Amino acid sequence: MxxxxxxxxxxxxxxxxxxxxxxxxxxxxxxxxxxxxxxxxxxxxxxxxxxxxxxxxxxxxxxxxxxxxxxxxxxxxxTLNDAPILIPRTDTRARLRVKRWEALADGIMDSAIVVRNERMRPLEQQNATTLATHNKAVTEAVDYASQLLGERQWCEGEAITLADLALVSALIYLDLRQAERDWRSTHQNLAVWFSKVSALPSVIASSVA
Ligand SMILES: N[C@@H](CCC(=O)N[C@@H](CS)C(=O)NCC(=O)O)C(=O)O
CATH class of the missing domain: 3.40.30.10 (Glutaredoxin)
Incomplete structure (x- = not known):
C-alpha cells in the first residue's frame, strides 16, 4: 500500500x-x-x-x-498532505468552526472520562456533585452538537473534516462508557450522521490494533 x-x-x-x-x-x-x-x-x-x-x-x-x-x-x-484537508486553511471562520467542534467533542470526552473515573471508585466514595456536573456537561454538549449539525451531512462544509472525526470519537466513547445514555432517540439527526460516519473504513479500522 x-x-x-x-x-x-x-x-x-x-x-x-x-x-x-x-x-x-x-x-x-x-x-x-x-x-x-x-x-x-x-x-x-x-x-x-x-x-x-x-x-x-x-x-x-x-x-x-x-x-x-x-x-x-x-x-x-x-499539514502533511491535502487529501483531505481536515482543518480549513484559508477560510478563517470555517477553521474556527472546525476547531470549536473539536473543542466541543474533546469536552465531551473530558467529562465522560471524569464520570468514568468517578464511577470506578467505591460507591460510597463517589462524588455526586462531580458526577452531576460532568454528566450535565455531556448532556448539554450533545444537545449543542445536535443543534449545530442540524440536517447537514457533515459538521462543517460539504466534506469530512476534523470536526466529524472528533465528534464520532466522542460519541463512540459515550456508547462504550455510558451505554445507558440514549442520545440517539433524542437526537435523531446525530444518529443518522453517526451511522454514516461510524461506517467509514477509517472508523472501523480505528477499533482494531
Ligand atoms: N488532552 C489530551 C488528553 C489525553 C488523555 O488524557 N489521555 C488519557 C487516555 S484517554 C491518558 O493517557 N490518561 C493517562 C493519564 O492521564 O495518566 C489529548 O487530547 O490527547
Whole structure:
C-alpha cells in the first residue's frame, strides 16, 4: 500500500483501543493515509519516556520527535498532505468552526472520562456533585452538537473534516462508557450522521490494533 509519507519509515502512535483522544488522532492519520504503527498497551514507563505527561496519544515522528496531545497531532498531521484537508486553511471562520467542534467533542470526552473515573471508585466514595456536573456537561454538549449539525451531512462544509472525526470519537466513547445514555432517540439527526460516519473504513479500522 502506498502511503502519503512513504519514506520507508513509520511514525509510531502510542495509544489504546478505548481512548477517544487516541481514536481522534488515529482517524486523522487514517483519513489522510499517513503511514503509522499504532502501539497499543505500552507500559506507562515507555509512554513517560516520550511524553512527560504520561498520556496517550503520543506520536513519534521518524526522527524521534514526540508530538502530543491529540489536538497537536491532528494539526500537525493535517499539514502533511491535502487529501483531505481536515482543518480549513484559508477560510478563517470555517477553521474556527472546525476547531470549536473539536473543542466541543474533546469536552465531551473530558467529562465522560471524569464520570468514568468517578464511577470506578467505591460507591460510597463517589462524588455526586462531580458526577452531576460532568454528566450535565455531556448532556448539554450533545444537545449543542445536535443543534449545530442540524440536517447537514457533515459538521462543517460539504466534506469530512476534523470536526466529524472528533465528534464520532466522542460519541463512540459515550456508547462504550455510558451505554445507558440514549442520545440517539433524542437526537435523531446525530444518529443518522453517526451511522454514516461510524461506517467509514477509517472508523472501523480505528477499533482494531
Ligand atoms: N488532552 C489530551 C488528553 C489525553 C488523555 O488524557 N489521555 C488519557 C487516555 S484517554 C491518558 O493517557 N490518561 C493517562 C493519564 O492521564 O495518566 C489529548 O487530547 O490527547
Amino acid at each position: 502506498l502511503f502519503d509519507n512513504d519514506t520507508g519509515k513509520t511514525m509510531k502512535l502510542f495509544g489504546s483501543l478505548t481512548s477517544p483522544y487516541v481514536r481522534k488522532a488515529r482517524l486523522v492519520l487514517l483519513e489522510k493515509n499517513i503511514r503509522h504503527e499504532c502501539l497499543i498497551g505500552a507500559e506507562k514507563s515507555e509512554i513517560l519516556s516520550v511524553n512527560p505527561l504520561g498520556r496517550i496519544p503520543a506520536l513519534i515522528l521518524d526522527d524521534g520527535f514526540c508530538v502530543f496531545d491529540s489536538t497537536v497531532i491532528a494539526e500537525y498531521a493535517d
